[in-house]
Amino acid sequence: xxxxxxxxxxxxxxxxxxxxxxxxxxxxxxxxxxxxxxxxxxxxxxxxxxxxxxxxxxxxxxxxxxxxxxxxxxxxxxxxxxxxxxxxxxxxxxxxxxxxxxxxxxxxxxxxxxxxxxxxxxxxxxxxxxxxxxxxxxxxxxxxxxxxxxxxxxxxxxxxxxxxxxxxxxxxxxxxxxxxxxxxxxxxxxxxxxxxxxxxxxxxxxxxxxxxxxxxxxxxxxxxxxxxxxxxxxxxxxxxxxxxxxxxxxxxxxxxxxxxxxxxxxxxxxxxxxxxxxxxxxxxxxxxxxxxxxxxxxxxxxxxxxxxxxxxxxxxxxxxxxxxxxxxxxxxxxxxxxxxxxxxxxxxxxxxxxxxxxxxxxxxxxxxxxxxxxxxxxxxxxxxxxxxxxxxxxxxxxxxxx
Amino acid sequence: xxxxxxxxxxxxxxxxxxxxxxxxxxxxxxxxxxxxxxxxxxxxxxxxxxxxxxxxxxxxxxxxxxxxxxxxxxxxxxxxxxxxxxxxxxxxxxxxxxxxxxxxxxxxxxxxxxxxxxxxxxxxxxxxxxxxxxxxxxxxxxxxxxxxxxxxxxxxxxxxxxxxxxxxxxxxxxxxxxxxxxxxxxxxxxxxxxxxxxxxxxxxxxxxxxxxxxxxxxxxxxxxxxxxxxxxxxxxxxxxxxxxxxxxxxxxxxxxxxxxxxxxxxxxxxxxxxxxxxxxxxxxxxxxxxxxxxxxxxxxxxxxxxxxxxxxxxxxxxxxxxxxxxxxxxxxxxxxxxxxxxxxxxxxxxxxxxxxxxxxxxxxxxxxxxxxxxxxxxxxxxxxxxxxxxxxxxxxxxxxxx
Numbered sequence: 001x002x003x004x005x006x007x008x009x010x011x012x013x014x015x016x017x018x019x020x021x022x023x024x025x026x027x028x029x030x031x032x033x034x035x036x037x038x039x040x041x042x043x044x045x046x047x048x049x050x051x052x053x054x055x056x057x058x059x060x061x062x063x064x065x066x067x068x069x070x071x072x073x074x075x076x077x078x079x080x081x082x083x084x085x086x087x088x089x090x091x092x093x094x095x096x097x098x099x100x101x102x103x104x105x106x107x108x109x110x111x112x113x114x115x116x117x118x119x120x121x122x123x124x125x126x127x128x129x130x131x132x133x134x135x136x137x138x139x140x141x142x143x144x145x146x147x148x149x150x151x152x153x154x155x156x157x158x159x160x161x162x163x164x165x166x167x168x169x170x171x172x173x174x175x176x177x178x179x180x181x182x183x184x185x186x187x188x189x190x191x192x193x194x195x196x197x198x199x200x201x202x203x204x205x206x207x208x209x210x211x212x213x214x215x216x217x218x219x220x221x222x223x224x225x226x227x228x229x230x231x232x233x234x235x236x237x238x239x240x241x242x243x244x245x246x247x248x249x250x251x252x253x254x255x256x257x258x259x260x261x262x263x264x265x266x267x268x269x270x271x272x273x274x275x276x277x278x279x280x281x282x283x284x285x286x287x288x289x290x291x292x293x294x295x296x297x298x299x300x301x302x303x304x305x306x307x308x309x310x311x312x313x314x315x316x317x318x319x320x321x322x323x324x325x326x327x328x329x330x331x332x333x334x335x336x337x338x339x340x341x342x343x344x345x346x347x348x349x350x351x352x353x354x355x356x357x358x359x360x361x362x363x364x365x366x367x368x369x370x371x372x373x374x375x376x377x378x379x380x381x382x383x384x385x386x387x388x389x390x391x392x393x394x395x396x397x398x399x400x401x402x
Numbered sequence: 403x404x405x406x407x408x409x410x411x412x413x414x415x416x417x418x419x420x421x422x423x424x425x426x427x428x429x430x431x432x433x434x435x436x437x438x439x440x441x442x443x444x445x446x447x448x449x450x451x452x453x454x455x456x457x458x459x460x461x462x463x464x465x466x467x468x469x470x471x472x473x474x475x476x477x478x479x480x481x482x483x484x485x486x487x488x489x490x491x492x493x494x495x496x497x498x499x500x501x502x503x504x505x506x507x508x509x510x511x512x513x514x515x516x517x518x519x520x521x522x523x524x525x526x527x528x529x530x531x532x533x534x535x536x537x538x539x540x541x542x543x544x545x546x547x548x549x550x551x552x553x554x555x556x557x558x559x560x561x562x563x564x565x566x567x568x569x570x571x572x573x574x575x576x577x578x579x580x581x582x583x584x585x586x587x588x589x590x591x592x593x594x595x596x597x598x599x600x601x602x603x604x605x606x607x608x609x610x611x612x613x614x615x616x617x618x619x620x621x622x623x624x625x626x627x628x629x630x631x632x633x634x635x636x637x638x639x640x641x642x643x644x645x646x647x648x649x650x651x652x653x654x655x656x657x658x659x660x661x662x663x664x665x666x667x668x669x670x671x672x673x674x675x676x677x678x679x680x681x682x683x684x685x686x687x688x689x690x691x692x693x694x695x696x697x698x699x700x701x702x703x704x705x706x707x708x709x710x711x712x713x714x715x716x717x718x719x720x721x722x723x724x725x726x727x728x729x730x731x732x733x734x735x736x737x738x739x740x741x742x743x744x745x746x747x748x749x750x751x752x753x754x755x756x757x758x759x760x761x762x763x764x765x766x767x768x769x770x771x772x773x774x775x776x777x778x779x780x781x782x783x784x785x786x787x788x789x790x791x792x793x794x795x796x797x798x799x800x801x802x803x804x
Contacts, residue, residue: 014577017578018573018574018577018578020570044803044804046804047577059803059804061803068801071799071800071801072801072803074798074799074800074801075573075799075800075801075802076570076573076574076800077570077573077574077576077577078577078578079573079577079801079802079803079804080577080803080804081576081577081578081579081804082577082578083578084578164711164712165707165711167712168422168478168479168707168710168711168712169706169707169710171420171477171478171479171481171710172420172478172479172706172709172710174479174483175416175420175449175479175480175481175482175483175484176419176420176480176483176484176485176486177483180706272675272678272679272682272700272701273674273675273676273678273679273701273703274675274679276674276675277674277675277676277679280674298674298706299674299675300703300705300706300707301675301702301703301705302705302707303702303703303704304571304574304582304700304702305567305570305571305702305704305707307574308570308571308573308574309566309567309570310566310569310570310798310800311713311798396476396712396713397473397476397477398473398476398477398478398712399470399473399474399476399477399481400477400481401446401461401463401474401481401482402446402448402461402481402482402483
C-alpha cells in the first residue's frame with residue numbers, strides 16, 4: 001500500500017435525478033475498490049448524504065457477488081436511493097459521526113452539478129472538523145450540463161430515448177397529420193432537447209422545430225414557425241425544452257406550475273403536462289380555420305422515462321462504468337479529492353479519456369449548449385449532430401411508402 | 403384459380419390510431435397476395451378510405467422487394483397513412499369510382515372496431531352499388547377492445563412498453579420516494595392500463611394502485627388508497643386509465659379537455675396532460691402535511707409512445723404479420739368478407755389460431771376488460787397476469803440493494 005494512502009472504509013452515494021446508467025457507475029466504483037488493501041469495507045449510503053445525516057443504516061457492498069453487481073449495473077435508477085438534500089454546516093457533525101463510527105476515509109458521490117457541490121461541501125466540512133475524508137465526485141446527469149466534461153454519463157441514454165421517441169412519433173404524426181409538441185427534460189441546458197434532431201434521416205423528417213432553453217422563446221415567432229412548416233409539410237413535429245424562457249429569462253413552464261422547489265432552489269418542471277398543454281392550446285387558438293375549427297394539435301411531455309428507460313445506449317453504459325472505476329483508481333493511487341471528467345480525444349474514431357479535475361471546477365456550475373451547436377432560433381447545427389451521434393449508439397431504421 | 407374467385411386488383415388501407423406493428427399486417431397481406439393468380443395488382447390507399455374518397459393517387463405495392471417489405475414491416479405507425487374518417491352513403495360513388503378505375507375487387511382494411519365498421523360499410527355500399535368488392539378486416543388496436551378476439555395485434559407491444567415503463571419508473575420512484583401517477587391510453591377498455599401490473603416482480607413493487615375505466619372512479623377512495631400505500635411503502639406508484647369515469651359514467655378526463663371529436667364521435671383524450679395534472683394537484687392538496695407542505699407528487703401521461711415505440715413485442719410482430727397473411731389467404735380461397743380474429747388455443751405452451759369471423763361480429767363493438775381480470779376497485783387479478791404475460795415477451799430483470 002502506497003504510504004500516501006489512508007486505511008479505512010469507503011462509502012458511495014447516489015444523488016440527484018437518477019439515470020439509466022447511474023448503477024453502472026456505482027458498480028464501477030465497487031469494482032475499482034474491491035480487494036484494494038487500504039479499503040477493507042465498501043458501504044453504500046441510503047438516499048445519498050441525507051441517509052448519513054439521518055443516521056440510516058449503511059448498505060454493505062463489500063461482498064456482493066459479480067453476478068449481483070452485474071444485475072444492479074443493468075437496473076435503471078439509483079439502487080442505493082437518491083436525494084436532493086444539500087448538507088449545511090449543521091449537518092457536519094452528523095456526517096462525521098457516521099464516518100467515524102464506520103472508519104470511513106473514502107467518500108464517492110455519483111451525481112450532477114448539485115451533487116458535486118455536495119461532495120465539495122462534505123470535503124470542506126471534513127477539513128473544518130479535522131477529519132481526513134477523501135472525496136470524489138463521479139459524473140452523472142441526463143442534462144449533460146457539467147462543466148469540464150465533453151458529456152456526462154446518463155445523457156447518452158436519455159438522448160437515445162429522445163431520438164427514438166421522435167423517430168417513432170414522427171411516423172405517427174405522418175400517418176395522422178397534425179401539429180405535435182413534445183416537451184423534453186433539461187431545465188437549463190438544451191442538450192437533451194437538441195438530441196431530438198438525431199431522429200432526422202431524410203428531408204421532411206421531424207423534428208421540424210426545436211426550441212432550446214438557450215434561445216429566448218417568442219410565442220408570435222413560434223406560431224409563425226409552425227404556420228410555415230405546416231404550409232410545406234402539412235404537419236409539424238416540435239421539440240420544446242421544459243426550460244424555455246421568455247426574453248426576460250423567465251421560464252414559461254415555471255410560470256404555469258404551482259412550484260415545488262428542492263433544497264438547491266430548483267423549481268420542479270418535470271412531472272407535469274402544463275407547458276405542453278398550454279402551448280397546444282395556444283396553437284389551437286392561433287391557427288384555427290376561418291370557420292373557427294382548430295387544427296389537430298397534440299402535446300406529449302416525455303417525462304421520467306427519458307432518464308430511466310431500461311435500454312440504455314451501450315456507449316453510455318460502458319462509460320458510466322468506466323468513470324466509476326476511474327474514481328476508485330484515482331483514490332487508490334493517492335488523490336485527495338476531485339471529479340472525474342470525460343474528455344473527447346477524437347470523433348472518428350470516437351475516443352474519450354477520463355481525467356480527475358478539481359471539485360470546484362464542476363460544483364454548482366452549469367454548462368449550456370454552446371452557440372456553435374445552435375442554428376437560428378429553432379434548430380441545432382450540423383456540429384451538434386456530429387457531437388451527439390457517436391454517443392447514442394445505432395438507431396432503428398425506418399422506411400416510408402408515402 | 404378457383405372459380406369462386408374474381409379477377410381484379412387488391413387494395414389495402416390502414417386506419418385509426420397506428421401501432422408499432424400495423425405495418426407487419428400490411429406486409430402480411432401483400433405477402434399473402436403476391437403471385438396469386440386473380441390478383442395482378444396490389445395497391446395501398448393513402449390515409450385509408452379517406453384517400454379513396456378524396457381521389458388521392460394509389461400506392462403501387464405490387465413490385466416491392468422483400469427487402470423493402472421487411473424494412474416497412476419493422477417501421478412503427480401506418481406506412482400508408484391512417485385516417486379516422488367514416489364513410490357515408492354519399493361517399494359510396496367516389497369509393498366505387500376509384501375501385502372501378504383500378505379494377506379493384508379485394509379490399510383489406512387494417513384497424514380497430516371503428517375501422518371494421520368502415521369495412522362493413524364499404525362492403526354494404528358495394529352490394530348497394532352493385533359492385534362486387536370482397537372486404538376483409540385485419541385486426542389492430544392497442545386498446546385490445548375487439549369483440550371475438552383473444553387479443554389484437556398492437557396491444558402486446560403497447561403492453562410491453564407500459565410494463566417496461568412501470569418497471570423503470572418504479573425504480574425511479576423508489577430512489578426518490580413520492581407519489582407517482584402515470585396515465586395510460588385506452589378510452590373504454592382497461593387492457594393497456596392493466597398491463598402495468600406486469601411490471602411487478604416482488605412484494606412492494608409498483609404499480610401499487612391501478613384504476614381502470616371499467617371500475618367507477620371515486621376521488622375520496624383514491625385519496626384513501628394512496629394514504630394507505632404511502633403508510634406501508636413510503637411511496638406510491640399509480641396506473642390510471644385516461645378513460646376513468648365517475649359513478650355516473652362521465653369521463654373524468656373528458657370533462658377537463660375542451661374536446662376535439664373524430665367522425666366516430668370519440669373525444670380526444672390522448673395528447674394532453676390535463677387528467678394527470680388534475681389528479682396530482684388533488685393529491686397534493688388532500689395529502690398535505692399539517693404545516694401545509696404538499697407531498698412529492700408527479701404525473702406523467704405516457705402518450706403516443708405507447709403505440710409507436712419502435713421495439714415491439716416479438717410475439718406481437720409475428721402475429722401481426724400472420725393475421726395479414728391469413729386475411730389474404732381467406733380472400734384467395736373464396737371468402738366473400740370477414741374479419742380475422744385471434745383465438746387462444748392454449749396458454750402453456752402459448753398457442754393461437756386465426757379465424758375468419760363475420761364483420762358484424764366486430765364492427766363498432768367494444769370489448770371491455772372482463773370482470774374476472776379485475777380485483778377489487780384498484781387492481782387486476784392473477785388471471786389477467788396469466789392472460790397477458792405470454793404476449794409481451796421477455797421483460798428486463800431489475801435488481802435491488804435497499
